[in-house]
Amino acid sequence: MMVRDGTPPRIRRFPWIFIGEIMITFGLVLILFLAYDIWWTTSAVRVRQEQAIKELRQSWGKSDAPEPSKSMESTPQATPRPKQSENHTSSGQEYARGLLLSDPIGIIRIPRLGKKWQATIHEGVHKRDVLDRGFVGHYSPTALPGMQGNVALAAHSITHGALFAHLNRLRHGDRIYIETQYRKLEYVVDGGPYITSPQDVSVITPVPRHSGFDRPGKYITLTTCWPPMTSSKRMIYWGHQVSVRTE
Template sequence: MTVTEVPVEGDAHAPSPDTGGRRRRRGHVTVLGVLGDLLITAGVLVLLFIAWQQWFNDLVVAKQHEHQAQQFSKSLGAISTPAPTPTQGYGPPKVSAQPRNTKVFGVMYVPRFGATYAVPMAGGTTTAGTLDTIGIGHYDHTQMPGQVGNFAVAGHRTTHGAPFNQIANLQVGDKIYLETADGFYTYTFRNLEYVPPTQVTVLDQDPDDVGVATKDRIMTMTSCNPMYSAQERIVAFSVFDSWQPRSAGAPTAIASEVKG
């Protein structure tokens, strides 16, 4: 006699009324749910666009800086093929006059920042006048390249070409070259320091001994820290190494980049 087994209520083996023995749950789609998903997607796309635009904009502006630097170098006139440095050197470095606000007076080359790195330097550190449009700004009332004291400059670390984007990557001994109408000045990177925005003593003639006249030639580069914030300042100190007039040619390390 054949016995038909009756499934017990709640039996795991009991077939579902749906085909294939599987339970199915109907989803409930609401207008608010769809709207929420669309807003999240739109937000993500906007953030990606802003990030891409900033990255792309920095590349474009950095190229503009490089082109402007080349044009300025050319405007200074042709330079000679690098000549051997005389045994006695070239004497005390020649010092240019203080530039007026937004006036381009030189070019900075930093091999550590890239083989083609070349950025114009201009008078003043106003955001709209110099930093956003030209590149590197010279602090008024600080010294000029090669002058005894402190040659101090500022530059963006992000946006507007970000000329000091890699300032934290400088290593002790790195060379920094400055070109002006008078010649080429070489500085050697010494150390980094992090200070609050109010600590303006880093711009003093001798940042290590505030209020004291110095016999040293120093260069100070400042930018914001951390990235995308103005909470504090990152400061790079370098010391004067040497100089040579334009008639002696450009330093070998940047000779291929100088367009004079």
């Protein structure tokens, strides 16, 4: 003999309706947060980046005109004449040691990432002070642009400008241009993509491992989190300097 529950059906369903509404609300809040974190922060950073490029060029006494896309004509791997006002001393190493966290170093342009893609490079890879502000960060222990060694750079692949969101589009032979106050440098991509762990610092050493380089030179390393939305791995690309022009 079956005994029926005397609770009205609407009351019996109430807990499940309540739980369902909470889950829907939570989902909407999560979507709004992701929209803010991805779209709004990226849009705000792009405006900040444009202003940073303009202000940096003005501080150098230059116009805010983009670099020409053609390759610069000069001797490959040429050593630029040092300038006292750029290095502050006759030693580039001493100048590098004098840089403070988030100090601007130069402007990087990678045509493969977009016809108008360019960004300022700042000292350090601290998230709050550099990367989350939408800048390309320079690993402090590594060489500066134009110096012997490996110029290692990092940027976000998603949110906060997502400057390296399409880094995986790079192809061997692509050009990377870096402009400093007194120099314009050109690099050619010839290594990567290489996926590794965040703890693998061998990829940013003066002669980076897995890059294919086997002797000292003037190299560049680009790093970003991979895959997007995670920080479990790092995607790496390498290149070497092919020309430099002093002004």
